[in-house]
Amino acid sequence: MSKNLQVTATYVVSHLGLIFFLYPIDVIESTNEAHWMPVLCGFLFHLAIVAVYLKALSYFKGQNIVNILLNKSKFLAWLVLLPALFYMSWIIVLAVRAFSEVLSIAILSNTPLWILMLLFLSVPGFMVLHGQIGGLLRLSVLLGFLFVVPVVFVMATSFQNIDWHYFFPLWPAQGAFSFLAHSAFYKSLFAYTGGFLLLGFLPSYAEFKSRAIYAGSLILLPAYLIAVYVPVLTLGEETTRQLQFPYLFIVDTIEINWLMFDRINVFLLLSLVAFGMFFISLTFWQILCVIRLGMKDISPNYLVPGLIVVVFIVCLCIPDWKTTDKLFQWNTALRLYVAIATPILLLITGWIHAKKSKVELRKT
Amino acid sequence: MAAMDEVNSHFSSYPDYVNQKLQIASDTFTFAGLKSLINFPQTIYMVRDPLLTASIGKLELIDVFVSLGHKIPGQPDSIISQIMDGMLVAVHDASGIIVSIYPVPQPNSRPISMPTMENSIGGATSAFNEDLEANIVLLRSHLNCPDLKIQAYNFGGHVKSRVILCYIDNEIDPHLLDNLTQKLEAHQKTEISNLEEFAHILKFSKYSLVNHYMTYELPQNAVRALKNGKAVLFIERVPFSIALPSIFSDFFISEDDMNHPPIYLWLLRSLRFIGALLTLILPGLYVALVSVNPDVLRFELAHSIARSRLDVPYPAIIEALLLLCILELIMEAIIRLPGSIGPTITMVGGIVLGQAVVEAKLVSNLLIIILAATTIANAVVVGFQNTYSLRLFKYLLLFMSAFLGVLGLLSGLLILCAYIAGIRTLGVPYLQLFRARGEKNV
Numbered sequence: 001m002s003k004n005l006q007v008t009a010t011y012v013v014s015h016l017g018l019i020f021f022l023y024p025i026d027v028i029e030s031t032n033e034a035h036w037m038p039v040l041c042g043f044l045f046h047l048a049i050v051a052v053y054l055k056a057l058s059y060f061k062g063q064n065i066v067n068i069l070l071n072k073s074k075f076l077a078w079l080v081l082l083p084a085l086f087y088m089s090w091i092i093v094l095a096v097r098a099f100s101e102v103l104s105i106a107i108l109s110n111t112p113l114w115i116l117m118l119l120f121l122s123v124p125g126f127m128v129l130h131g132q133i134g135g136l137l138r139l140s141v142l143l144g145f146l147f148v149v150p151v152v153f154v155m156a157t158s159f160q161n162i163d164w165h166y167f168f169p170l171w172p173a174q175g176a177f178s179f180l181a182h183s184a185f186y187k188s189l190f191a192y193t194g195g196f197l198l199l200g201f202l203p204s205y206a207e208f209k210s211r212a213i214y215a216g217s218l219i220l221l222p223a224y225l226i227a228v229y230v231p232v233l234t235l236g237e238e239t240t241r242q243l244q245f246p247y248l249f250i251v252d253t254i255e256i257n258w259l260m261f262d263r264i265n266v267f268l269l270l271s272l273v274a275f276g277m278f279f280i281s282l283t284f285w286q287i288l289c290v291i292r293l294g295m296k297d298i299s300p301n302y303l304v305p306g307l308i309v310v311v312f313i314v315c316l317c318i319p320d321w322k323t324t325d326k327l328f329q330w331n332t333a334l335r336l337y338v339a340i341a342t343p344i345l346l347l348i349t350g351w352i353h354a355k356k357s358k359v360e361l362r363k364t
Numbered sequence: 365m366a367a368m369d370e371v372n373s374h375f376s377s378y379p380d381y382v383n384q385k386l387q388i389a390s391d392t393f394t395f396a397g398l399k400s401l402i403n404f405p406q407t408i409y410m411v412r413d414p415l416l417t418a419s420i421g422k423l424e425l426i427d428v429f430v431s432l433g434h435k436i437p438g439q440p441d442s443i444i445s446q447i448m449d450g451m452l453v454a455v456h457d458a459s460g461i462i463v464s465i466y467p468v469p470q471p472n473s474r475p476i477s478m479p480t481m482e483n484s485i486g487g488a489t490s491a492f493n494e495d496l497e498a499n500i501v502l503l504r505s506h507l508n509c510p511d512l513k514i515q516a517y518n519f520g521g522h523v524k525s526r527v528i529l530c531y532i533d534n535e536i537d538p539h540l541l542d543n544l545t546q547k548l549e550a551h552q553k554t555e556i557s558n559l560e561e562f563a564h565i566l567k568f569s570k571y572s573l574v575n576h577y578m579t580y581e582l583p584q585n586a587v588r589a590l591k592n593g594k595a596v597l598f599i600e601r602v603p604f605s606i607a608l609p610s611i612f613s614d615f616f617i618s619e620d621d622m623n624h625p626p627i628y629l630w631l632l633r634s635l636r637f638i639g640a641l642l643t644l645i646l647p648g649l650y651v652a653l654v655s656v657n658p659d660v661l662r663f664e665l666a667h668s669i670a671r672s673r674l675d676v677p678y679p680a681i682i683e684a685l686l687l688l689c690i691l692e693l694i695m696e697a698i699i700r701l702p703g704s705i706g707p708t709i710t711m712v713g714g715i716v717l718g719q720a721v722v723e724a725k726l727v728s729n730l731l732i733i734i735l736a737a738t739t740i741a742n743a744v745v746v747g748f749q750n751t752y753s754l755r756l757f758k759y760l761l762l763f764m765s766a767f768l769g770v771l772g773l774l775s776g777l778l779i780l781c782a783y784i785a786g787i788r789t790l791g792v793p794y795l796q797l798f799r800a801r802g803e804k805n806v
Contacts, residue, residue, distance in 0.1 A: 107657055108771060119768065123775050123782075131786030138795040139785035146781070262662045270774045277778055 003137060004212035007202060010140035011216040014195040014282055016151065017275030019220075019227050020268070021102060022328070024246045026188035027228045031179040032237060033172045035228050038179045038188065043221055046192035050217065053196060053343035054210040057203055059350030065200035065342075066293040072349050077294070080342050084197060085290050087338045088283050090331055091194065093314050095283075096120045097324050099276050100315075102245065106269055117315045121308045124281035129304050133205045133285055136278075143278055147271040154268040155226055157254050158247075162233035186332045191224070193339040198282055200346070201289050367462075368394065368455055370440040375447070386412060389419040393429070394455040396443075400470060401450035407467040411454065429456055433465035476502065479581035481604075481748055487620035491581040494603045496528060502583040503530060503605070507590060511535075517548050520555040527556060528598040535593045539802035543790040544595055544608065556599055562606070566790065573756060575749045576789040578610040588619040593800045609789030611796045615640060618746045639744035643754050644780070646738045647684050648761035648773045650731060654680040656769025675725035681766035683727045687735050688762075690717065692755070695739070 027038050060068045069077035100116035108116065131139060172178075179185045199213065231246035234253075240246045251265035261267075284307060288300055318324055375381035380400040386393045386408070393415070395408065411432060418428040436442050436453075438460060446453050452467040476498060479491035488506075492499045500514065511533045519525050529548065531541060544566070551565045559579075568576045580586045581604045586596045589607035597606045616636040621629045654673065658666045676683055694713040698706050718732050738758065742751050757780055764776035787794035791802050 103771060107660075108769060111768065115768075116771075119771070119775055123778055126779060127782040127786075131782055134788075134793060135782065135786035138793060139782055142781050142785055142795060143778075146777075260662055260665055261660055263660050266657070266660050266770060270770060273771070274774060274778055277775075281782075 002208060003206040004208050006137040006141055007206060007208040008212045008216040009144045010137055010198070010282070011195065011213055012219050013140045013144050013275050014198070014279040015191070015220050016223060017272050017277075017279045018191045018194045019223050020247045020272055021098065021245055023188055023191040023224070024227045024231055025241075025244065026184045026190075028232065028237065028240055028246065029184035030182040030188065031172070031185075033169055034176070035232060035237075036170075036225065037172075037176065038185050039224050039228055041180075042185075042189055042192050043217075043224060045189065046196070047214075047217060049193070049339055049343050050196055050199070050213060051210075052347050053199055054213065056343060056346035056350040057200060058210070059354050060203075062203055062207070064202070064204040064289065064293070065346065066290055067204065068346070068349065070294060072353070076345065076349065080345050081290055081294055083334060084338050084342060085287060087331075087334050088197070088287050088290075089311070090327075090334065092280055092283050092287075092311050093318075094324065094328055094331065095276060095280055096311060097315050097318050098328075099273060101321055101324065102248070103269070103273065106248065107266060114312075114316060117312060120277065120280065121312055121315075124277050124284055125304050125308050127278070127281040128284045128288065129300055132300075133202075136281060136285060137206060140278065143274055147274050150267040151271045154251055154254075154264055154271075155223075157256060157264065158226070158230045158251050160254050161250075162230065163236075164233065166233045166236050167229075183329070183332070186336065187329060189332075189339070190328070190335060193335055195279065195282065197338070197342065198286060200342070201286050367438045367440045367443060368396070371396065371443045371447070371453075374440070374444055384408070386415075388412070388415045388425065391425055392457040394457060395452060396455075397447055397452040397467065398450070401472070402452055403468040403470050407452055407465075410468060411452070411465060426456060426459060426461065429454070430461065430463055433463040436462050436464045438462055473498070482581045482585070484582055484620050486623040488582065488584055490583070492583065492586075492598075492604050494601050496526060496598055496600050499598050499605065500528065500530075503586060503596070506583045507532075507587045512590070515545075517552065519552055521553050523555050523557070525556050526600045530590065530596045530598075531594075532590050535591060536595060537593050537792060537800060537802040539791045540593075540595065540609070540800065547790075557601070559602070559606070562597075562599060566608075568789070572787070574753045574784065574787060574794065575610050575747075576608070578607045578614050578747055579604045579749065580607055581605075582619070584619045592798065609792045609794070609800055611792070611800055612784065612794055613797045614747060615745045615750050636744045636746065639741040640754060643738045643741040644758050644761055645773065645777070646734050646741075647688065647758055648765035648776065649770075650734050651680045651684055651762060652765035652769045652773050655766065656772075660770060669728065669730055672728040672730055676728055679766070680731075681762065683731055684735070684762060687721070687727055687731060688759075691735060691739055 027035055027042075030038050057065070057068075063071075066077075066081065069080055096117050099120055100113050103116055104111065104113055127136060127139065202208065227247050231240045231243070231250050234250050235243075235246075243249050248265055248269065251268050252263060254264050256264065284304065287307065288303055291303060292298065292300075318327070372383060375383075375396075375398075378398065380398050381396070382399045382402075382404055383394065383396045384404075386395060395411070397404070397407075414428055414432065415425065418425055432454070433452075436446060443453055443462065446464045450467070450469060452465040454463045454465055455461070456463075473494040476490045476493060478489050482491070490502060492502060504512070509532070513531055513533055515529045517527045517529065519527055527548070529544070547566050554561065554565055556562050556565065559577075563576065566576070578585075578589070580589070583605075586605040586607060590596055595608045597608065599606070616633045621632055624632065653661055653666075654669060658670070661669070673680075673683075690713065694709065697709055697713075701709060714736075718736075721727050722729055722732060742754055745751055745754060760780065761773055761776035764772035764779075766772070768775065785793075785795045792800050
């Protein structure tokens, strides 16, 4: 039974949670004009790695990445999986820390940070423990159904104060691709590479067509553009640069007469937090997969609480937002390695595998 | 006959035990049975007629006698158990042949009538009752198809009860059927007289917060369940059908919707969904907005709420809990009361108490409105058992909101969603919309 809808929903929902926080400011920092270029470049990069990844996975029907690599060679497996494992743990720490920080700033200024961090770990922990991957996939559809309405509503209303003149110039006067040299661009790739690893873990649990993933990424493209362009079109590029979370700031300025609520951004924020928790739970599950299939089959009932405790302690050790940002910056190299090396190594393995089986087929 | 003497002595203290002799030509027959279960005059008439005809036509009397029912062994135990099952036991005195005959039964349940728990608007109104056979008749008349399979299981060692399993061969999920029949066959010695024991046999968690099965009184609902790949079970003396497994859409979809035009059908279903969301969120949202995040509200609204709570001496969560407690009491009390007193209690509880509570400045006006809306919205979901889940879940959201404001509300909602998404009944995930499809175990 194919689960295209569930996988697409999972894919879209897990990415949506990452787009609206740090991504806009990174893109805006990377270039002065024509922001659509870094957005599109990032998106094409994303499509490319997903395409390679899916192609590689298609050589091995119904197997997940851990099994594929461990069956081929131990060395290769750990060349791919160990960085991925490290990367995913790092991502969880960053996500938990960043989400708690944002929420603390936006709605819960009196609540101690550790309570928020604990919440951001325990709810995803429960999601993984109770539902396993089947539950998570189904949950994505329910979350999409419940929370996409407020997100789309807020996105639509965020165009309230824009000035289309800021859209120009469409093509920069000089140095069109100078953003490629800027570190902020590579930092912004976070929004594209956060969730794609998941696709490699799914095949042994759920069948899906690659078309479903491409359709999902098409849904995401407008979200990437809106997250960057709405602040730029509203405030202009120079002003936007000064803000930490430009999109959230813009949403906070929206005024709707007929609504009983004053701060629309709470709805956006809460929906994104829901998606963010879902993203964290998915990453938990991937870590679980690598550990249980690759190292030792420990019961999730021990593994998940253990992971939560470790991540929580690491989170507590991060003193302020500056350190978080620095960690985020340092993470870039590892992220690029995982995003590029994993699909390519897997593709090469797949090629060799396909060739071998073809030769064997000919022999028989 | 020794066996019959023993049976007679076993039943000697039963006031409804009948042991009657009948002389046909030269042969004597003894008939025994319980007159509380058997309509004796009609049954004897039914039995005597072929025997008399046979003796007049000079046929072999014994052959005709045996063909009236089926032969049973002469042990007292088997005779007693036949009698207890409501059969007429007949003995040919000369040869000692014992035959168990299906008699004219005494009517032992109400006639097919209107449902008592479900309401039907624009649909059929004959409901299932306590009689297994009548239930099967109703089901068959609504679903006249050769693929309908009906299997009977006998449960219990000392106290016996019958369970009937119905499903449509091509529709039901094979994993579900395997799981179900395995569990039913493995526990044939266990007694089943209520749904709790039944749930125990099927190994449902004791701590589950949602229903794993739906109970339907109306046959059309049971038939829809069958067509959607579920199994329907009848337990003896339980006046409704049990549709297994229940899925998420059972909260919102009722078969009688199909008698409305499609636009209204979808509007009604959306209304139920919105109602379920409102009943979950509203109390929590009130507490979150009043006590933790008042800045989310428009200033005018926040101001008017604050003014109405000016004299209320405790936090919003206590205020909400107080009133919710009274509402739960009213809802529980109305079930126990006779129909004639129910409205009075509603009046006293709802209007008089509500008004007095506000006047005494114990709770705010807004809270009364919100809780009234919550209670009404609670009742829009399909299936009475489902309202229990909603009633409980709203407290989770309420407490989370009191703790973390709107973020708590969201987390509560997420936990709830994750809980629902993770539930499986006999291998079938709960969160499905149309058909009960199984899933390979992860």
